Amino acid sequence: MKFLFVSAFLTLLLIDGFAQPKPVKKPVRQAPAGGYTITGFLKNAANRKIYLTENAFYKSRQQSDTTVANAKGQFSFRGKLDEASFFSIRVDGKTGPQYFFLENSPVTITGNADSLWAIKVAGSKEENIRQKVQQLMQDTAIGNRFKRAELKYTNARAINDGVAMQAAIKDRQEVVAQELTRVKKIISTYSNSAVGVNVLSVLINMGDVAGADSLLTLMESNEIGKTLQARFFRQQIDVMSRLNIGKMAPEFAQTDTLGNVVKLSSFKGKYVLVDFWASWCGPCREENPNLVQTYQTFKNKNFTIFSVSLDNNRQNWLNAIRKDNLTWAHVSDLKGWKNDVAQQYGISSVPANLLLDPTGKIVARNLRGNDLNKKIQELIQ
Template sequence: MKLFFLTPLLLLLATPGYSQSKAVKKTAGQSLAGGYTVSGTLKNAANRKIILTENSFYKTKQHADTATANAKGQFTFKGKLDEVAFYGLSVEGKPGRQYFYLENSPITIRGNADSLWAIRITGSKEENLRQSLEKMMMDTAIANRYKRAELKYGNARATNDAATMQAALKEREEAVRQDQVRFKNFIAAHPNSAASVNVLGVLISMNDLAGADSMLTRLETMPIGKSSQAQFFRQQIDLMNRLNVGKMAPDFAQTDTLGNVVKLSSFKGKYVLVDFWASWCGPCREENPNLVQTFKTFKDKNFTIFSVSLDNNRQNWLNAIRKDRLTWAHVSDLKGWKNDVAQQYGINSVPANFLLDPTGKIIARNLRGAELSKKISELLQ
């Protein structure tokens, strides 16, 4: 098993993992006077199209705008936002994209179109705060805690040292706990910031639902707590609370690889791991060997796995099942992140899973590797 810490939501906003501008209603409480002006100069961008695209995962549409740089690589965007939003800047014919918070203020961009990752963006208070948060997240000492736990676990697994494996898991859990405290402290220090709302997603990714709920309740007393993103997280948290340990898992049905409809309720009487994954998801594929081993060990002891794929390409889905030797039930509607079951279960990142008891009650969430095997073993003793 490769231990991994879910990349903070702050760094995932540009990915389809959090799909989903029109300018939305004025809800965030920011002053709209004057709108925004983005003035930029990029080397090696002469006469090229500059593209500004919103990447607000919590909205159903993404606003986009274009401008053509002059012979000196200069360009300008003007507009008016109803609230702070996350945008990406790209240059036609050039690799990469740079992301930043756009707000109603004069913003300046300087750099080289051949290295967009290094361009300098000034003038946005929210972007300055996001950058400081990113530095905090990428702190080498913090990252090393996870690396050490991962290495320790990997070495112990190679020698089947169960005690050391468990110790490594506990080290990772402690690192996660310390990070959760840091993120909550950040929110408390910046209670009316879009960056703080964004951190709620990090807490959710770290399975600190209670912490995210508590911090959001705090933010909801501020103007930013009425923003589209805050409202999205409120919906997600409320949904996830309905899917907490101790709750009954909602039934669902989708088609399997042969086109047959399979219901979750058809597995009642067994312990079932409802696994959300996708062929394109690296961490999912890394975790699959552990699922295979767990399934082999317990499949004849009243346990099974029921996988829901967030793929949108049938052949890729089938190839991954075959290549990874996943011999249990698989379903998908091939809608990608809009998979009906994924939305029903509030899935915003994969891998994700729910362990159900024989009655269909949720008894654990997001168990992986040794944690999953240990839990199943305890239940079937």
Template sequence: MKKTILQSGLLALALVTTFTSCSKKEEGFTINGSIPGQKEGMVYLEFVDGDKSVVKDSAKIVEGKFTFAGKVEEPMRYSIKLKGQEYGKIFVLSNETIGFTAHKDSVYMAKLSGATQDSIYSSYYKNEFKKIQNVAGPVYKLSDSLTQNGKVKLTAEQQAMMDKKWKDLQTMADDLTFKFITSHKDKVAAALVLEDRLVTYGTPEQVKEYFAILTPEIQKSYFGKKINEGIKLNEKTAVGTTAPEFSQTDINGKIVKLSDYKGKYVLVDFWASWCGPCRKENPNVVLAYKTYHDKGFDVLGVSLDDKKNLWEKAIEKDGLTWTHVSDLKGWKNEVAVLYGVKLVPTNYLIGPDGKIVAKNLREEELQSKLKEIFSKS
């Protein structure tokens, strides 16, 4: 959890929005847009789900003005962007009259008025999250200074000091997020913040605890259902459960199965060549491998790369001498999806019996856990 506090889906199976002419304004939404300096052109309204988007409507810009009208079954994430632009303004759309004002070269920074659901959601990042960032910044800076960006090992005293700072920071972040979700438990904003901050960066126990706070209506919402699916997936990969079996090809095209490692302790390590924190953690995994490999410990790297040459170069450069597999589908890596991996690095320590012993062992925690296991054997 130490360094994941500040680190920021699949397409919907059914259409969640219907666009119709609305006889009464309160029955649907109206977006009145203004882009000064953009006299004409096309603007698009897109449904956003994770890193995917679907165009749901388009409108002509006339003298810098445009209008969208329609209806959503529940508040959802949408974006508005100009034709030819990669990024648009992402916001929570609900059935109300919304004002949209943007500069043609920075539509993603548009200002909204009347978007009440989006305003509640945004308030978390303007207030609670900003407070977390203000405290976290100096802690990260101190850590990088003491370790010289990971090149120097901390003394016992320095480690104890940093552990306390990370713990205090986490406690503060949890408290602020918990209070926000509690005070907005009947709003979709609470589910969105829970999905943003806890599903990816929190513990499965926290996610279940915070989800239980939400009202039944929000739990049954689109985002509530997604969170509940994540909870069920986490339960399938909880400590003590049998690790889901999988197979994937290594760098030479040979199929490797998790069951090939039965009888050993194996660290299934999800990483990627483009992941800075992964590359920073790699020397620690190398140390663990060299120390305990002859005693029955192994590592199986699962890469979320999509370019084989970069994957192979990283393996060679970082001296990762264990077996590596990937289907080169990036975040859609089938093993990562099976295990519900939302960020990298993520790892699972699996015992000789195929059951999960521990999750997300980092830095000294990995060494300590392996020392505990192999000192008994």
């Protein structure tokens, strides 16, 4: 899933942070009554193809349209949406794309094709809200506090200073709590918008499923709670609530790289990191060196990793395992985002993971890097 905003210290950028499925092309040439009309002018886009693509992580089929700018760089799109949705615009041969909220209203796009990041989108109330919330989410002060707490912990750990380590952990917890409070306030302020619904993704990925559930329940008393996006989050939250910390991880089985069926229960008696990833997921590949280090550190201390891939190309999957030196158990049904285990576990973004104790009970979710190492070290002592 890609998210619309930056969570200050977690840097959960919609555009670059998480991978999502490619949209299915569905031309939208006509503009039925009540639809949208995009009128655009982009300098340096003369006679170039312009691509308009829906990027709604909660849809399996998404709209896509293409047109050609005239000699003056003018272009237009027409169509109709069931609800406000997130789109991207790209110019053939130019760096991009740029993302914005589109709804059924007259919209204008102006700027320069050589700097799509700076284009102006006017006419969409949801896009206006998105821009406001984007600014609110980018709180560098909180981000800097989090970085200082992390550095404090790293330095304390290097000299085995337990008191300083605990102080750093406390600082980090305070920053996380402050960030959660701030994000909830933003969602409450814009709770009747598609943008507000989208920010629930930040709470979920910070582990506050209960907070997201409470806010979504309020939204469901209004029309915004009946949208596809809100329904998607309701389904995800309900699944994740059954997979809260302290609950037993449901059994599953899939085929490994050699064609053998491997069950989750076969790892009982060990701490297991159930890791969801894919070869095409940039953030997953970036995290893999950290997982390799974690595995090497704890593999002889009753710990292992069990990876579930959301790939749909077997060779790409195998090549990534080999290239990234991932020497633990791997399974996949090669159904991509429709992976049976991913759906069973409510996985809508990768990387994602659950840490299980030797009985199969969930003890942590979505820990990475130092956070994962700290938790494992705490458990095996």
